[in-house]
Amino acid sequence: MKFGVVRFPGSCDEVDALLAARRVSPAELLWHGDRDLRGADAVIVPGGFSYGDHLRVGALARFSPVMEEVERFARAGGPVLGICNGFQVLCEAGLLPGALLPNTSLRFLCRQVEVQVTGRPTAWTAACAPGDRLSLPVKHTTGRWWAPDPVLDELEAAGRVVLRYAPEANPNGSARDVAGVASAGGNVIGLMPHPEHAVDALTGSQDGLCLFRSVLEHGALVAP
Amino acid sequence: MAGADGGVTRMRVLIRPKAGILDPQGRTVERALPALGFGGVSNVHVGRLVELDLEDPGRLPELCERLLANPLIEDYEIVAPPAGA
Numbered sequence: 001m002k003f004g005v006v007r008f009p010g011s012c013d014e015v016d017a018l019l020a021a022r023r024v025s026p027a028e029l030l031w032h033g034d035r036d037l038r039g040a041d042a043v044i045v046p047g048g049f050s051y052g053d054h055l056r057v058g059a060l061a062r063f064s065p066v067m068e069e070v071e072r073f074a075r076a077g078g079p080v081l082g083i084c085n086g087f088q089v090l091c092e093a094g095l096l097p098g099a100l101l102p103n104t105s106l107r108f109l110c111r112q113v114e115v116q117v118t119g120r121p122t123a124w125t126a127a128c129a130p131g132d133r134l135s136l137p138v139k140h141t142t143g144r145w146w147a148p149d150p151v152l153d154e155l156e157a158a159g160r161v162v163l164r165y166a167p168e169a170n171p172n173g174s175a176r177d178v179a180g181v182a183s184a185g186g187n188v189i190g191l192m193p194h195p196e197h198a199v200d201a202l203t204g205s206q207d208g209l210c211l212f213r214s215v216l217e218h219g220a221l222v223a224p
Numbered sequence: 225m226a227g228a229d230g231g232v233t234r235m236r237v238l239i240r241p242k243a244g245i246l247d248p249q250g251r252t253v254e255r256a257l258p259a260l261g262f263g264g265v266s267n268v269h270v271g272r273l274v275e276l277d278l279e280d281p282g283r284l285p286e287l288c289e290r291l292l293a294n295p296l297i298e299d300y301e302i303v304a305p306p307a308g309a
Contacts, residue, residue: 098296105248146297
């Protein structure tokens with residue numbers, strides 16, 4: 001199984017995502033200008049400031065050539081993980097519901113947070129037990145996930161809210177403490193916290209590894 | 225340049241946060257105003273202004289929907305600048 005990690009101009013977490021993915025399986029970088037996923041079996045859209053965050057976070061990256069292929073891959077059931085800016089890009093692309101708004105505090109946040117695994121198992125969370133608490137870093141200015149209440153009701157009913165900030169520890173004001181959501185098929189997920197920065201005890205937590213392991217162990221269930 | 229000089233039309237698009245979605249920028253500006261002596265100011269919202277010259281202004285709504293605004297979280301309004309502007 002091979003991971004492909006997208007690199008946009010302005011990405012900054014693609015190398016950490018690559019190294020995190022390589023802890024469980026081979027991985028290589030994909031360039032934003034290529035219409036080619038190089039045979040990747042799972043795609044990671046990493047964090048950063050793609051296209052300088054100009055106009056609106058994720059708005060320009062969403063139209064890059066590689067994203068046409070990522071969209072096709074995702075709509076065919078391929079596993080896709082969007083982290084932070086990658087989450088913003090996947091929401092803009094319509095692969096995930098909702099949108100990301102500026103943090104309520106309007107401040108850039110950089111801290112370790114506790115998130116709880118919730119909802120139904122997905123390609124990227126199946127190796128974590130429901131209710132598991134993961135310690136993951138967040139670092140963002142535009143991380144307040146929002147969707148209209150009826151949409152959020154539907155997502156909750158369908159088990160598609162897959163990560164939530166621990167009670168009273170919501171760092172950005174996201175609706176109902178949502179930290180991550182899944183597509184209807186469970187193959188695409190997006191989250192604001194950074195599992196790729198939590199894969200080594202040296203930096204305080206290895207809790208992020210379970211996302212990468214999930215797709216290795218369970219991604220085939222939903223592979224195209 | 226306003227009007228149809230050079231076969232293009234100058235247009236403006238105003239983009240603002242949708243009503244009902246918390247707008248912390250607007251709220252922060254609103255809270256700052258009394259200290260500057262501007263009382264009685266409410267409902268402050270901060271959005272963006274995009275100006276563009278278009279050969280085919282008829283395509284502007286589509287352009288707004290696809291790129292300039294995210295219709296889930298933002299409203300947009302197309303404005304033709306006043307003549308002579």
